[in-house]
Amino acid sequence: MRFFGTMKMNNNGNLQIGGCDSVKLTKEFGTPLYVVDEDLIRGNCRTFKNNFAMEGIDTEVIYASKAFLNLAICKLISEEGLSLDVVSGGELYTALRAEFPAQKIYMHGNNKTRDELIMAIEAGIGRIVVDNRQELELLEYLCEELDKKIDVLLRVNPGIDAHTHEYIQTSKNDSKFGESIFCEDICSLLSKFKNSRRVTLKGFHCHIGSQIFEEQSFYQGISVMLQFLDRVRVECGFITEELNLGGGFGVYYSKEDTPINLEKCLKDMILLIKEKTMHIGLNVPKIMIEPGRAIIANAGTTLYEVGGTKLTYGGKHFIFVDGGMTDNPRTALYGAKYEAVIANKMNLENIETYTIAGKCCESGDVLVKDIELPEVERKDILAVLSTGAYNYSMASNYNRIPRPAVVFVKDGNAKLTVKRETYEDILRNDLLI
Ligand code: LLP
Numbered sequence: 001m002r003f004f005g006t007m008k009m010n011n012n013g014n015l016q017i018g019g020c021d022s023v024k025l026t027k028e029f030g031t032p033l034y035v036v037d038e039d040l041i042r043g044n045c046r047t048f049k050n051n052f053a054m055e056g057i058d059t060e061v062i063y064a065s066k067a068f069l070n071l072a073i074c075k076l077i078s079e080e081g082l083s084l085d086v087v088s089g090g091e092l093y094t095a096l097r098a099e100f101p102a103q104k105i106y107m108h109g110n111n112k113t114r115d116e117l118i119m120a121i122e123a124g125i126g127r128i129v130v131d132n133r134q135e136l137e138l139l140e141y142l143c144e145e146l147d148k149k150i151d152v153l154l155r156v157n158p159g160i161d162a163h164t165h166e167y168i169q170t171s172k173n174d175s176k177f178g179e180s181i182f183c184e185d186i187c188s189l190l191s192k193f194k195n196s197r198r199v200t201l202k203g204f205h206c207h208i209g210s211q212i213f214e215e216q217s218f219y220q221g222i223s224v225m226l227q228f229l230d231r232v233r234v235e236c237g238f239i240t241e242e243l244n245l246g247g248g249f250g251v252y253y254s255k256e257d258t259p260i261n262l263e264k265c266l267k268d269m270i271l272l273i274k275e276k277t278m279h280i281g282l283n284v285p286k287i288m289i290e291p292g293r294a295i296i297a298n299a300g301t302t303l304y305e306v307g308g309t310k311l312t313y314g315g316k317h318f319i320f321v322d323g324g325m326t327d328n329p330r331t332a333l334y335g336a337k338y339e340a341v342i343a344n345k346m347n348l349e350n351i352e353t354y355t356i357a358g359k360c361c362e363s364g365d366v367l368v369k370d371i372e373l374p375e376v377e378r379k380d381i382l383a384v385l386s387t388g389a390y391n392y393s394m395a396s397n398y399n400r401i402p403r404p405a406v407v408f409v410k411d412g413n414a415k416l417t418v419k420r421e422t423y424e425d426i427l428r429n430d431l432l433i
Contacts, residue, residue, distance in 0.1 A: 001339050002252055004298035004386070005040025006409075015301075015343035015383050018409025022303055022343040025414055026381050029405050031305040032323035034392050036068075036417070038076065038410040040299040041388075045080035048291055051266035057274065057284055062106055064247045064292030065091050067389040068300070072408055072417035074098030083126070085290050089116040096123055106244070106290075108155070108205075110176050114138065121148050129153045129205045129244070131178055133189055136199065143198035150198065153205040153244055154189075156181045158224040162209035162217040162248065178206070181228045187236035194238075201238075203285055204229070207246025210293065213258055215265045219272055221245060226276045233282065242286045245269070249294035253386050254337035262294065293389040300388025302327060302404070303343060306380040307359070317354050319376050324358010325365045326401045328384065328391045332364045340368050343381040348374035356382065360399050392418075400426050 010016040014023045018037050026033060048061045062083040065073075069086075074095050077084060083104035086092045095105055105125040109116070110132075117139055120128055130136050130152045143150055155178035173180060179189065193201035208221045225243060232238040250259050270287065277284045304321035311317050330336035340356060342348070350372035358365040367384055376382075395403045402421035407414045 001341070002385075004252075005037040005043070007037070007301070007385075009346040013345065013347035015341060015346055015381075017301055018414070019412035020409045020414050022301070022383060023381050025407060025409070026303050026305065026343075028414070029407055029416065030420060031303055031381070032321070032327050032404040033303045034327070034387065034404055034406040034418075035301045035303060035414075036296075036388060036406060036408045037299040037301075038408045041073070041076060041296060042080055044295045044299070045077065045082055047262060048266065048289070048295070049081060051263045052270065052287075052289055054267075054270045054274065057270060058286040059270070060286065060288040062244070062288055062290045063295055064290045065095065066393055067292030068296045068391075068393050069094055070392075070406060070418050071098040072406075072415070073296075074100045076408075078104075083288075085292075089113070089119055092116070092119055092123070092125070102126070106153075106288075110178075114142065117142050118146065121146055121150055124148075127151055127153055127202065127242075129155050130199075130201075131155050133179070133192065136189075136192060136196070140196050140199050148198070149200065151200045151202050152193075153203050153242060154179065154193070154201060155205045155207075156225075156228065158206050158208065158221055158228065160208040160217060160221050160224060162212045162214070162221075181224070186232060187238075190232060190236045190238045203240040203242030203244070205244040205246065207290065208248055210248045211250045212248040213250040213260060215260045215268070218245070218248075218265060218269055222269060222272050223276060226273070226280060226282065229282055229285070230280045239283070240285045242288065244288040244290065247290040247292050247294070249291050251293055251297045251386065251389070253297070254339055256337060297389035298386045300386065300391060302384045302387040302391065304382045304384070306376055306378055306382055308378050309354070309376055317352060319354045319356045319373075319382065320359065321356060321367065321382055322359060323401075323404065324360045324367060325362065326358070326360060326398050327395050327404050328367055328387055329394050329396065330390060331367050331369075332362075338368050338384050338386060340371055340373070340382055340384045342374055342376060343383040345374045345380065350374055352376070356384070360401070362398075397421075397426055402426060 063077045064085045085106045087108045103126045108129045157178040229240045307320045325332045356368040405420035406418035
């Protein structure tokens with residue numbers, strides 16, 4: 001069991017986060033409740049900014065907002081001086097409504113729609129990350145129509161096989177993302193950019209996967225990408241100004257996870273870039289990274305109220321909570337593992353092995369399998385840890401269950417950043433016929 005950030009047991013034997021008693025939070029805001037530790041997010045942003053830096057090398061840390069996005073986090077990320085990665089019109093709209101500086105927004109996506117591209121061009125965002133040749137053509141056409149210019153990166157796929165869950169691997173040779181660095185007509189694609197009056201190619205983007213624990217995968221990504229930059233320089237006469245290496249830094253969810261030493265890995269990435277570019281004879285481009293999970297995962301905790309327990313005839317001891325795969329689909333989807341505690345019984349010993357199940361009408365609706373906890377009773381508050389990334393952002397209304405509220409906690413204050421959905425919210429787009 002690992003606690004992160006400001007988490008601890010308080011004098012009442014309750015879980016405390018950001019100086020707030022989690023049991024009191026549930027009384028004030030209800031359950032399920034996403035609780036976000038503001039100081040930990042800020043600390044993580046600083047870890048990235050401070051360590052992914054070196055004198056004489058231009059670097060940029062871009063928060064991958066798909067991990068968790070609302071108006072409040074945009075403000076926080078902007079205050080910490082990070083840039084923002086968005087992958088859809090909805091994410092872009094959120095960032096713009098939060099008045100996130102448009103020039104610091106990067107837009108990804110393998111199939112951006114015409115409307116999404118128009119929104120991005122009109123907002124004057126910093127970079128669009130072009131996925132493929134057809135998108136370049138569409139972008140060129142739209143910029144012409146709107147009489148605008150745009151700077152872009154081209155997403156390429158370096159074919160690295162990072163060891164992670166198959167669903168979140170993005171860079172094997174059959175990935176749907178980007179153009180392969182091995183594609184033979186890369187120069188013809190680059191010349192399309194060169195001939196464009198509206199679209200300026202600044203460099204390349206790659207992302208080798210998510211929840212990666214092997215530093216070597218990042219170093220390998222760098223080596224392969226720098227060789228690629230050399231190849232396009234020699235073969236196509238293209239000088240790369242910017243290189244975005246994507247995200248993917250793995251985090252601790254359970255004892256099975258052994259995250260990398262982030263500070264060291266970030267420093268070593270830059271050192272490697274410096275050495276390799278010197279060796280190859282390349283100018284060091286501006287280097288970007290795009291962490292999502294590593295900034296937000298450990299800063300999130302989900303609080304549930306226990307509705308009851310059930311010992312099945314087959315011997316499984318269930319705890320039933322008032323949320324489930326609707327607020328955290330990761331266990332059902334990826335077999336993700338989480339740690340959990342009984343927030344109001346932190347000083348009691350674990351005596352029983354339970355499986356925590358949600359309330360959805362589906363047997364796969366399990367949050368945590370086989371976890372040791374103290375004796376659990378109805379009305380206890382269960383806290384699932386490290387739910388900051390890809391929980392709220394992947395939540396659904398399956399079974400017409402309203403999505404939970406989100407509170408940010410800091411120094412004993414809790415700020416509501418997303419209201420709990422109501423049944424009326426669920427009906428808001430329904431039309432009776
Ligand atoms: N940049 C790009 C282009 C990406 O595709 C991703 C994640 C990131 C950055 C951020 O990766 P991170 O640092 O968060 O690992 N829903 C899955 C994760 C999907 C990740 C997709 N791309 C999960 O819950 O594990």
